[in-house]
Amino acid sequence: MNLKTWLGEEIGAVIRARWGQELSVPVAYPPRPEMGDYASSVGFLLARTLRRSPQEISAAVAEDLRTREGIREATPAGGFVNIVLDEAWLFARFREAAARGFPPLPSKDLRVLLEFVSANPTGPLNVVSARAAAVGDTWKRMLRFAGVQADAEYYVNDAGGQIRALQASLEYFAGLREAFPEDGYRGAYVEALARRLVAEDVPREAWARTVVDWILEEQMAVLRDYRVDYDSVVRESWVRRSEYPAKVREKLAPYLYEQDGAVVFRSTAFPQFGDDKDRVVIRKNGEPTYFFWDLAYHLYKAERGYDRLVDLLGPDHQGYVPRMKAGLEALGVGGDRLEVLIVQQVNLFREGKRVRMSKRKGEFYEMKTLLEEVGVDAARFFMLLRAPSTPLDFDLTLARKLSQDNPVYYVQYTHARTVNLLRYGEERELAPDPEGLFRLDLPEERALALACLRLYETVEDAARTGEVHRLAQYLLDLSRTFHAYYQKVRIVTEDEALSRARLALVDGIRKAVARGLELAGVAAPESM
RNA sequence: GCCCCCGUAGCUCAACGGGACAGAGCAGCGGAUUUCUAAUCCGCAGGUUGGGGGUUCGAGUCCCUCCGGGGGCGCCA
Numbered sequence: 001m002n003l004k005t006w007l008g009e010e011i012g013a014v015i016r017a018r019w020g021q022e023l024s025v026p027v028a029y030p031p032r033p034e035m036g037d038y039a040s041s042v043g044f045l046l047a048r049t050l051r052r053s054p055q056e057i058s059a060a061v062a063e064d065l066r067t068r069e070g071i072r073e074a075t076p077a078g079g080f081v082n083i084v085l086d087e088a089w090l091f092a093r094f095r096e097a098a099a100r101g102f103p104p105l106p107s108k109d110l111r112v113l114l115e116f117v118s119a120n121p122t123g124p125l126n127v128v129s130a131r132a133a134a135v136g137d138t139w140k141r142m143l144r145f146a147g148v149q150a151d152a153e154y155y156v157n158d159a160g161g162q163i164r165a166l167q168a169s170l171e172y173f174a175g176l177r178e179a180f181p182e183d184g185y186r187g188a189y190v191e192a193l194a195r196r197l198v199a200e201d202v203p204r205e206a207w208a209r210t211v212v213d214w215i216l217e218e219q220m221a222v223l224r225d226y227r228v229d230y231d232s233v234v235r236e237s238w239v240r241r242s243e244y245p246a247k248v249r250e251k252l253a254p255y256l257y258e259q260d261g262a263v264v265f266r267s268t269a270f271p272q273f274g275d276d277k278d279r280v281v282i283r284k285n286g287e288p289t290y291f292f293w294d295l296a297y298h299l300y301k302a303e304r305g306y307d308r309l310v311d312l313l314g315p316d317h318q319g320y321v322p323r324m325k326a327g328l329e330a331l332g333v334g335g336d337r338l339e340v341l342i343v344q345q346v347n348l349f350r351e352g353k354r355v356r357m358s359k360r361k362g363e364f365y366e367m368k369t370l371l372e373e374v375g376v377d378a379a380r381f382f383m384l385l386r387a388p389s390t391p392l393d394f395d396l397t398l399a400r401k402l403s404q405d406n407p408v409y410y411v412q413y414t415h416a417r418t419v420n421l422l423r424y425g426e427e428r429e430l431a432p433d434p435e436g437l438f439r440l441d442l443p444e445e446r447a448l449a450l451a452c453l454r455l456y457e458t459v460e461d462a463a464r465t466g467e468v469h470r471l472a473q474y475l476l477d478l479s480r481t482f483h484a485y486y487q488k489v490r491i492v493t494e495d496e497a498l499s500r501a502r503l504a505l506v507d508g509i510r511k512a513v514a515r516g517l518e519l520a521g522v523a524a525p526e527s528m
Numbered sequence: 529g530c531c532c533c534c535g536u537a538g539c540u541c542a543a544c545g546g547g548a549c550a551g552a553g554c555a556g557c558g559g560a561u562u563u564c565u566a567a568u569c570c571g572c573a574g575g576u577u578g579g580g581g582g583u584u585c586g587a588g589u590c591c592c593u594c595c596g597g598g599g600g601c602g603c604c605a
Contacts, residue, residue, distance in 0.1 A: 029544085030548075035548085039548085041547055041586095044586075047585085054585075079586095183604080263603095274531080276530070276531075276601085277601095285603080289604085315532085315599050316600065319532075319599095319601050342599095344534090344599090345599085386541070386542095390533075391533085395540090405567095406567080407553080416565080417567095424564045425564085458544085462544080467544080470542090473552085480552085484570085487570080490564070528565080
């Protein structure tokens with residue numbers, strides 16, 4: 001259960017009962033934990049609407065809240081109300097959640113399609129793809145945990161200009177072409193692919209198509225190793241053959257005009273999306289632009305019944321967003337149904353020095369290399385440490401270090417430690433006793449039970465906006481709290497009842513951490 | 529020139545629809561090991577949130593402006 005949501009509803013009920021108004025207010029954390037478990041600024045927020053002073057409102061809300069089940073204390077403080085949950089009630093919620101392994105929230109009537117990575121099938125995946133994959137996949141897992149029906153999709157640009165360039169590059173490396181093609185693909189891997197095509201006697205006209213399949217297979221294999229599962233893969237070549245291009249032309253017609261022999265979409269007819277110029281959809285040579293095919297693809301997504309269409313794009317696509325939204329608005333899909341998260345770049349560091357890459361020479365650090373160098377667990381967790389919209393410095397040296405400053409081990413160690421404690425208890429025939437949780441009276445123990453339950457609000461809040469770093473930060477916080485408790489208190493002692501109660505707490509922590517790690521796509525080791 | 533992201537402790541970053549005295553980690557200094565794994569913990573120190581103005585009961589967060597860093601501005605994808 002999401003305590004924050006629940007408290008918001010409780011406050012809403014109080015407002016309804018007292019003033020007969022249907023209002024919802026946000027619930028947050030007070031600045032210092034000793035002030036309470038949760039806080040709300042109801043007084044300030046409703047002062048205008050209710051025409052009462054903030055103090056009066058918060059005092060009244062606090063008074064009514066105190067009578068509700070689960071709330072031990074509600075204290076007005078200016079326009080704020082600070083709330084302390086009832087300890088026995090809290091342990092009961094903890095016990096329920098733990099008994100079921102911190103299960104996902106009930107399902108909601110909301111469908112979301114996440115599209116991420118969708119790298120060109122012209123080469124191996126790089127580290128930006130690794131970041132997008134970690135963010136996209138964890139976002140999907142978090143949405144599902146929050147009860148949202150979320151799917152992940154991979155789009156393959158297996159048609160168009162870059163495929164022609166790939167074909168030409170392969171021909172060049174096979175010695176069938178004198179000059180290296182303009183916008184061609186370099187790198188050892190292209191040469192290797194050309195050799196393989198020749199060795200396997202693939203007919204020249206099928207080279208690009210065949211290589212796309214090989215590369216796609218390789219990309220998907222790396223993503224699988226990375227624990228990323230796609231629910232669907234859509235090919236641009238399929239979209240081109242589908243009914244969607246015709247539908248786009250038809251629906252877009254009122255917003256199209258001709259200029260210099262090209263067909264242009266009046267993107268500026270939708271100033272709310274901020275595009276600064278109109279966009280060509282059909283070139284004067286009659287060939288549609290990438291934008292046109294992409295609209296067809298997104299129309300297809302929308303017609304499959306998703307409420308929200310989310311694209312994770314690289315920073316180089318930032319200027320592309322306004323026209324897509326305007327286009328979808330014109331198609332009747334609604335520009336706001338598309339949400340774009342720009343996943344910023346990744347800077348690699350090794351031994352404190354920047355790892356340089358030259359795309360021009362076809363040299364870059366592959367995602368596969370990253371997995372070999374630091375492993376899946378560290379790679380994924382590090383990618384989740386920062387807000388996706390900010391650039392990420394990835395310290396390769398730290399990621400493979402087996403020490404306390406490596407955040408991934410810090411969290412994994414929490415899990416290993418809980419498992420070890422339970423095993424130690426078992427050896428002494430001490431099984432966890434959830435019924436005994438109520439006898440735990442240390443502030444740390446109450447705080448730990450609450451921290452575990454906060455998994456729900458953390459994930460639900462983070463899943464709304466794709467702020468996956470909150471999950472990582474949460475796991476680090478919970479781990480800190482747990483390690484400190486472990487250091488301070490002996491779990492298994494002569495006191496059998498107390499030991500069994502503490503083991504029940506430890507068992508719940510184990511399950512909460514395991515769930516959090518699962519959402520991050522990171523393994524929860526039993527020993528380290 | 530226009531648009532987007534960013535600027536918070538020496539370093540890397542948090543701060544959840546604007547909330548209370550801006551928090552962590554690392555680095556620095558000082559401590560804790562007869563242990564249920566020290567891959568851990570405790571303490572100290574560290575800030576004019578890039579500058580200025582505005583809106584608000586309240587601004588790191590919103591608006592304007594300036595400075596600095598990164599990215600984008602194709603009938604490429």
